[in-house]
Amino acid sequence: MPASLAVVADDAATCTRCALAAGRSNVVFGTGDPASDLMFVGEGPGAEEDRQGLPFVGRSGQLLDRLLLEEMGLTRDRVYIANVVKCRPPDNRDPLPAEIDACRPFLDAQLELIAPKVVVTLGKFAGQLLLKSKVGITKLRGHSYPFATGVLVPTVHPAYVLRGGGEPMAQMRADLVRAKQALLAAGSSLVTPASGTDR
Numbered sequence: 001m002p003a004s005l006a007v008v009a010d011d012a013a014t015c016t017r018c019a020l021a022a023g024r025s026n027v028v029f030g031t032g033d034p035a036s037d038l039m040f041v042g043e044g045p046g047a048e049e050d051r052q053g054l055p056f057v058g059r060s061g062q063l064l065d066r067l068l069l070e071e072m073g074l075t076r077d078r079v080y081i082a083n084v085v086k087c088r089p090p091d092n093r094d095p096l097p098a099e100i101d102a103c104r105p106f107l108d109a110q111l112e113l114i115a116p117k118v119v120v121t122l123g124k125f126a127g128q129l130l131l132k133s134k135v136g137i138t139k140l141r142g143h144s145y146p147f148a149t150g151v152l153v154p155t156v157h158p159a160y161v162l163r164g165g166g167e168p169m170a171q172m173r174a175d176l177v178r179a180k181q182a183l184l185a186a187g188s189s190l191v192t193p194a195s196g197t198d199r
């Protein structure tokens with residue numbers, strides 16, 4: 001088991017284990033509370049994330065922040081947010097299998113050290129990867145799955161919600177409520193039954 005998240009982050013900061021290292025401005029390791037009961041896992045950094053070295057800070061991130069507050073009553077500093085790959089794929093293309101494999105030890109270390117009670121995956125890649133499934137995200141979401149010592153709740157990617165409008169928005173909201181219920185069922189004090197209902 002790695003000594004600490006900081007040690008793993010230091011290792012990632014100089015990582016050249018896959019070709020994505022060549023095009024990055026910053027490694028986007030993760031952000032938030034490393035002791036949180038709730039962890040979000042997205043796909044990979046976009047342009048703004050690459051520039052700032054932080055995950056979900058562009059338009060998708062702003063939407064995630066808003067829905068997190070509205071549905072769960074949480075700000076991003078109360079949760080932990082990371083991606084499957086830590087460096088930006090060129091032109092926002094999908095990460096390649098070899099890149100996902102190369103980066104997987106960093107995500108596994110984050111999951112092991114943070115040990116969240118609930119993991120919410122954002123989009124197809126993260127959900128399929130962590131659930132070892134080939135089922136599409138529209139079928140995968142809408143359910144909770146046993147995962148490690150907790151529960152995994154797959155949802156759509158906020159970028160898809162930005163493009164897709166009403167139905168994806170309702171799906172993501174429902175999935176965040178599902179994640180809140182999973183936290184309550186696991187005895188987490190991160191949320192209360194009334195969290196996020198004050199809009």
Ligand code: SF4
Pocket residue numbers: 012015016017018019020021027085086087099102103104
């Ligand atoms: Fe290393 Fe992951 Fe970046 Fe590839 S994407 S260079 S494995 S940190």
